[in-house]
Amino acid sequence: MAAARIPEPVLVDYDAARASFRWEEARALLDGLPGGRGLNIAHEAVDRHAAGPEGERVAIRWLGKRGERRDLTYHDLAAQSSRFANLLTDLGVARGERVFVLAGRVPELYVAALGTLKRGAVFSPLFAAFGPEPLATRLELGDGRVLVTTPRLYRRKVAQLRDRLPGLRHILLIREADDDEPGEIPGTIDLLSRLADASDTYTIPDTDPEEMALLHFTSGTTGKPKGAVHVHQAVVMHHIAGRYALDLRPGDVFWCTADPGWVTGTSFGIIAPLTNGVTMIVDEAEFDAERWYGILEAEKVNVWYTAPTAIRMLMRMPNELPQRFDRSALRFIASVGEPLNPEAVIWGREVLGLPIHDNWWQTETGGIMIANLRCLEIRPGSMGKPLPGIDAGIVEHREDGSVVEISEPDREGELALRPGWPSMFRAYLGNEERYKKSFVGGWYLSGDLARRDADGYYWFVGRADDVIKTSGHLVGPFEVESALIEHPAVAEAAVIGKPDPVAGAIIKAFVALHPGHEGSPELIRELMAFARKRLGPTVAPREIEVKAELPKTRSGKIMRRLLRARELGLPEGDISTLETPSSS
Amino acid sequence: MSASDPASIESTVIDALLDVAPDLERGEIKRGIDLRQDLDIDSMDFLNFIIRLHERYGIEIPEADYPRFATLEGCVEYIGERLASPPGPPG
Secondary structure (H helix, E strand, C coil), X not given: CHHHHCCCCCCCCHHHHHHHCCHHHHHCCXXXXXXXXXXXXXXXXXXXXXXXXXXXXXXXXXXXXXXCEEEEEHHHHHHHXXXXXXXXXXXXXXXXXXXXXXXXXXXXXXXXXXXXXXXXXXXXXXXXXXXXXXXXXXXXXCCEEEXXXXXXXXXXXXXXXXXXXXCCCEEEECCCCCCCCCCCCCCCEEHHHHHHHCCCCCCCCCECXXXXXXXXXXXXXXXXXXXXXXXXXXXXXXHHHHHHCCCCCCCCEEEECCCCCCXXXXXXXXXXXXXCCCEEEEECCCCCHHXXXXXXXXXXXXXXXXXXXXXXXXXXXXXXXXXXXXXXXXXXXXXXCCCCCHHHHHHHHHHHCCCEEEEECCCCCCCCCEECCCCCCCCCCCCEEECCCCCEEEEEECCCCCEEECCCCCCCXXXXXXXXXXXXXXXXCCCHHHHHHCEECXXXXXXXXXXXXXXXXXXXXXXXXXXXXXXXXXXXXXXXXXXXXXXXXXXXXXXXXXXXXXXXXXXXXXXXXXXXCCCCHHHHHHHHHHHHHHHCCCCCCCEEEECCCXXXXXXXXXXXXHHHHHXXXXXXXXXXXXXXXXXX | CCCCXXXXXXXXXXXXXXXXXXXXXXXXXXXXXXXXXXXXXXXXXXXXXXXXXXXXXXXXXXXHHHHHHCCHHHHHHHHHHHHHCCCCCCC
């Protein structure tokens, strides 16, 4: 009987677990460095398994885009990441210095991430679809010392930035078999040959649980991206969230489809699965429905963590398609990135035979905070309930700047969390003021608007700021606007999220031109090309509209919200502070 | 040269891709490369590319056939086949 094979959830009784939860007990699920020398993510993820009977278990099953397949056991991953840590030491990379990785989903990315953590340096992933500008901004803000990338990405995006990044001392290139311009690239180091020369044993130095481990960039409404700092202790949250919210247990086959260029792909695409001793699937290729169902079948995936955009693309396929594949190994599906529409939850139940469990968290929270859990009834469209150990609330802002918790159900306010969970961000790198502003009255303020129903389920309402969620990626309007106004024809730019059935929102830009420029189709195309070259396809606008003027407040601030309301045909709200009535 | 010969289809396919990703140079869109992986075409770009081909040729392109659009030659072959086979009866 099929049902008999499905094990009990890891978390069986939500209320009891919440009532008795203590962080010390979650910490006790991990080993710590031998001899009480602290806590290091890489030890918990790899070395402790490699040394034990699970050493020969496959840690990473890598599926290449051209059909290649490579298995790395926990033992292999421990050895390879030790080689990387030794290489960093040889290069003189100090503890706390930042090692950035810009690469597709290739095995060396995982080796570099874990080797960096072993060394006590800081791992910072970059999304491979970023253009040169977002890359330069992040490498500058993060004071990157090392960049691991591929020759193709280096030539396309990084070589042109070298003069701007004097602190970036070492470029380690992952050679590609299909590189059409092989050969030495001046000012770079061949990673694979240096790894082969390095020793495969490395003793992780004493690691304070509060030492910086990870740096993830996220976007705000104004100003540059913010580098959220996470410490080694975050692994306590990664591990317990993997168990509670993803139902992970040792020996599972787990597939997180998120790219490690974003926080999900690191917390739950590298760390949580490995600390939990699972075999994780890494697929190098981009989304392809048949390929994906084929992977679920061939690799006997037990737990699958994906994103709403991917689910909506799967929903566009004929319902017969998944029926052609054996999905009997699959027991749990979760989704994150943006609210999952109720139809998708129901589609999962009807077409895949399993409901999809939405959950909520952010770069700043480091791990899953609120989730539809396996042991609880799913409320389609809701983000679920706070994990044991996490205290959430809905707060409203008072005029004096303080906040007060809203206790009655179903009233909208800002989603807030009580500080103190292990993966809470410890800083925005170099921006103490902005960090402090995130905490008011004993709450971390998430910037998301939400409500809580009478049974304690949370429901996403919208963003409190102008940040855009596109295909699950957070994009700050300022970064896009700054790139557009560098074009000689553009006087002003304002960027909004325009609702889209697949991506959730697409980035739309409104521009006002300098005198003497015409908003012709040719110019719009030129602006699109200009923005894509600088920003890459994910961050660049997909629609550009020329306006004679952009609406502004009396103080001269462009009113993105008004543009958005007009675009959506929504009520425009209070426009009494508006100076320039739009002539559109 | 008719609209259904391979050279014409290839040129139209390249135009459609340049509409979606105007930052590309025409010469970059070569046979043998993977359009998405090698040209930084993301999944939204790819959907928009398919929509443009649908508009230009008036053919319905079911999602299940999307993998055939991974390369330039795949696009040309697929569109050529679809233009050669007359549409079936309605319904």
